[in-house]
Amino acid sequence: xxxxMPPRDRCIFARSAAWLLIAAMAGLLSASEDQRSHAATxxxxxxxxxxxxxxxxEPVTLTTELPGRTxxxxxxxxxxxxxxxxxxxxxxxxxxxxxxQTLYQIDPQLYQAALASAEATLAHARASMVLAQATANRYxxxxxxxxxxxxxxETADATLEQDQADVASAQAAxxxxxxxxxxxxxxxxxxxxxxxxxxxxxALVTASQATALVTITQLNPIYVDVTQPSATIxxxxxELAGGQLRSAGENQVPVKLxxxxxxxxxxxxxxxxxxxxxxxxxxxxxLRAIFPNDAGLLLPGMFTRAALEEGVRQAGxxxxxxxxxxxxxxxxxxxxxxxxxxxxxxxxxTDRAIGDKWLVTTGVADGDKVIVSGLQKVKSGERVTIxxxxxAFYPAPAATHATREDP
Numbered sequence: 454x455x456x457x458m459p460p461r462d463r464c465i466f467a468r469s470a471a472w473l474l475i476a477a478m479a480g481l482l483s484a485s486e487d488q489r490s491h492a493a494t495x496x497x498x499x500x501x502x503x504x505x506x507x508x509x510x511e512p513v514t515l516t517t518e519l520p521g522r523t524x525x526x527x528x529x530x531x532x533x534x535x536x537x538x539x540x541x542x543x544x545x546x547x548x549x550x551x552x553x554q555t556l557y558q559i560d561p562q563l564y565q566a567a568l569a570s571a572e573a574t575l576a577h578a579r580a581s582m583v584l585a586q587a588t589a590n591r592y593x594x595x596x597x598x599x600x601x602x603x604x605x606x607e608t609a610d611a612t613l614e615q616d617q618a619d620v621a622s623a624q625a626a627x628x629x630x631x632x633x634x635x636x637x638x639x640x641x642x643x644x645x646x647x648x649x650x651x652x653x654x655x656a657l658v659t660a661s662q663a664t665a666l667v668t669i670t671q672l673n674p675i676y677v678d679v680t681q682p683s684a685t686i687x688x689x690x691x692e693l694a695g696g697q698l699r700s701a702g703e704n705q706v707p708v709k710l711x712x713x714x715x716x717x718x719x720x721x722x723x724x725x726x727x728x729x730x731x732x733x734x735x736x737x738x739x740l741r742a743i744f745p746n747d748a749g750l751l752l753p754g755m756f757t758r759a760a761l762e763e764g765v766r767q768a769g770x771x772x773x774x775x776x777x778x779x780x781x782x783x784x785x786x787x788x789x790x791x792x793x794x795x796x797x798x799x800x801x802x803t804d805r806a807i808g809d810k811w812l813v814t815t816g817v818a819d820g821d822k823v824i825v826s827g828l829q830k831v832k833s834g835e836r837v838t839i840x841x842x843x844x845a846f847y848p849a850p851a852a853t854h855a856t857r858e859d860p
Contacts, residue, residue, distance in 0.1 A: 505825065
């Protein structure tokens, strides 16, 4: 059986424990007061230093990159206008040919004979006309003298008119025969490069046959056909009407070409025209640009990307990409240092990326200071010190070219 503490001892033990607890709490309070006193004597932390750029409005040339394909400036499918045997092919496949150059020689003998026959028919008709003219001239005084009847004179005049018609018909037959004879020389209607010949010597061809003898393609200059969404065209027209963009001028829009290997074509083209209808399947409008092709580098059917100017935004604001972040909803934001050197968070509306900057349409204004370094060390409402690094991000005041890539 365990011993129990006497009541008097228990009372003494309780009083001792209480005094010990009070002493411990007093010690803790004294230490806390000492810590607060020590913290109050420490100097305040200086404001965080951040790098900022000062935004300034500037003219920005807006360009759009559109997919497209090259198309030959002219294409001529050469077909025979008369039938016959091909005697000679007078060109080398793939070489350049000039307009009017003879490409094939068709056997001309039948057409030479037809021309000779037409010339003989004309000679006969002219002889008959001369005789009929003489007869009519001789009959006129005889009618006045009542030596012959009026009917005989009328018959003579009618014969003369028939012979005159025969002469005209014979002259037309000669022209037709001469044209057919000329068609035995198959010539190139345009200057360009010849393709593969579909016939050789000895082949029998017919007039206006379905199969072309050869195709001639003119490659200098050359077209590039691109498509642009109709919604983009509507937006551009609204911005032009509202004065936000300045047009480069009708048929004066320069176009740069980016080739399949990523290189830039060394010659600048011009936008020539735009279709007046929208493709129902794609919702796009076809634009056609024309490029010089002196070196023959561009060939029909090549896939390219054409960068064409939409216009000039007179008061564009370009924000470095280092100063643009995204919130939890994925919306672009920027931290701005206001006039009191305090941080503000602004929501942005971006139009497109331009190199290492964003073209921003709403959210910032001319003169705003955007934080580009030290974003992780500050928060909204905090006072900061700034270091202006604008010159490092905007080295030249020249107009900036902005490019949009449309699918």
